[in-house]
Amino acid sequence: xEIKITRTTTPKQKPDENNLPFGTYMTDHxxxxxYDTDQGGWHDPxxxxxxxxxxxxxxxxxxxxxxxxxxxKAYRTAEGKVQLFRPMENVxxxxxxxxxxxxxxxxxxxxxxxxxxxxxxxxxxxxHLPGTSLYIRPFVFGTENYVGLRIPxxxxxxxxxxxxxxxxxxxxxxxxxxxEERDVRAVRGGTGYTKAGANxxxxxxxxxxxxxxxxxQVLWLDGVHRKYIEEVGSMNVMFKINGKVVTPELAGSVLPxxxxxxxxxxxxxxxxxxEERLISIDELMEAIHNGTLEEAWGTGTAAVVSPIGVLxxxxxxxxxxxxxxxxxxxxxxxxxxxxxWGKRPDPFGWVDxxx
Ligand code: COI
Numbered sequence: 001x002e003i004k005i006t007r008t009t010t011p012k013q014k015p016d017e018n019n020l021p022f023g024t025y026m027t028d029h030x031x032x033x034x035y036d037t038d039q040g041g042w043h044d045p046x047x048x049x050x051x052x053x054x055x056x057x058x059x060x061x062x063x064x065x066x067x068x069x070x071x072x073k074a075y076r077t078a079e080g081k082v083q084l085f086r087p088m089e090n091v092x093x094x095x096x097x098x099x100x101x102x103x104x105x106x107x108x109x110x111x112x113x114x115x116x117x118x119x120x121x122x123x124x125x126x127x128h129l130p131g132t133s134l135y136i137r138p139f140v141f142g143t144e145n146y147v148g149l150r151i152p153x154x155x156x157x158x159x160x161x162x163x164x165x166x167x168x169x170x171x172x173x174x175x176x177x178x179x180e181e182r183d184v185r186a187v188r189g190g191t192g193y194t195k196a197g198a199n200x201x202x203x204x205x206x207x208x209x210x211x212x213x214x215x216x217q218v219l220w221l222d223g224v225h226r227k228y229i230e231e232v233g234s235m236n237v238m239f240k241i242n243g244k245v246v247t248p249e250l251a252g253s254v255l256p257x258x259x260x261x262x263x264x265x266x267x268x269x270x271x272x273x274x275e276e277r278l279i280s281i282d283e284l285m286e287a288i289h290n291g292t293l294e295e296a297w298g299t300g301t302a303a304v305v306s307p308i309g310v311l312x313x314x315x316x317x318x319x320x321x322x323x324x325x326x327x328x329x330x331x332x333x334x335x336x337x338x339x340x341w342g343k344r345p346d347p348f349g350w351v352d353x354x355x
Contacts, residue, residue, distance in 0.1 A: 001045050001110050003031075003117050008049035017129045020165035022302065026050050027122040027134070031114045031159035035104055038153070045110055047118055050160065060152045061141035067197040068097035069139035071301040072258075074119045074161075074354060076126045076133075077342030084352040085340050087115055089258045094138060096256075097194035102151045103140055111138065111157075118159055119354050127163045131171075133340075135164040135302065139197075167234075167302040168216055172333060174309025174323060175216035175298075177232055179281065180206045181314070184223035185230065185253075192230070192253035200234075207233055215312065217298075221281060222253060229279045235298030235306060236260035239284065240328055242292040249276040259299040263332050265348065272328070281313065288318045295326030305333040 008028045015025040033045040061067050070090045074082050091111045126134040138159040144152030168175055183206040186192025191199055206218045217233030229248050231237055236257040238247040250256050267274050287293035296308035307325045311318050338344040
């Protein structure tokens with residue numbers, strides 16, 4: 001399928017790169033593709049000027065939240081070139097999310113081409129300052145004009161982009177995390193392994209309470225036993241306990257993060273052992289009490305690699321390691337960002353040049 005391009009005649013003024021709040025300033029263009037069963041599936045992919053879309057109040061996504069999304073970034077290298085990081089991982093994961101939500105599979109070649117073409121069209125929006133990037137947000141949702149519950153015959157897939165700086169105001173400085181005891185994010189058999197927008201909707205109450213109490217995000221426990229560690233707000237989580245890196249296994253309720261996967265692959269390449277398994281809150285608390293919890297950090301596209309300096313459990317605060325950035329956390333951040341921004345050769349073949 002060829003992607004039709006209509007360029008804007010009124011380009012917007014770009015925001016100040018020194019002050020780039022996350023997710024606020026959209027670029028000049030967006031990608032749109034329609035699905036209609038009676039037109040044979042996905043059709044008419046196009047890039048058009050960024051702007052409002054028109055939906056009827058009965059539009060199915062408003063009622064049953066049949067929506068999923070992806071998050072990825074384009075990076076500007078020192079030579080001024082623009083590159084993506086493992087884009088096909090996002091394209092494939094989006095289809096995993098679609099499968100769970102009964103959204104028709106997206107043609108992967110068209111999605112890959114759409115991401116690259118949109119970034120190329122909006123290449124002037126990829127910021128230049130260290131630590132900045134262009135955040136790319138593909139999403140898809142049901143658009144059937146029908147209030148009953150059934151699998152829709154109509155969908156819209158879109159991609160929008162925005163130049164971004166740090167996701168957390170802390171930047172690479174350690175964040176404070178509170179272990180959530182009331183709400184749960186996911187259960188096996190549910191949508192925890194997908195990027196369903198609804199996963200994020202149900203996390204807002206706990207995140208909001210955490211923020212009000214001075215914490216950056218929450219650490220989720222499993223939804224059945226409230227015992228096993230799952231993930232942190234919008235990141236996967238990793239711990240270094242007694243010299244070994246451990247991270248919750250992917251057993252259906254945890255998002256298979258692309259930054260998570262990349263960090264595991266990097267650590268393996270350094271000869272570091274990484275265990276993907278169940279980690280109970282009791283094991284974590286024991287490691288805190290006996291001084292073997294050396295490091296804790298989160299990984300995510302938006303958050304990159306984010307050290308955890310403080311954990312709150314049952315109303316008590318515990319400092320992780322010395323409260324600063326641990327050695328493995330710093331090395332992961334340095335090596336990953338060096339590859340993403342093209343400061344170092346990419347031995348893994350993860351980088352995908354755009355223009
Ligand atoms: C990402 O890391 O890209 C995400 O989708 C998380 C989102 C809450 C910003």
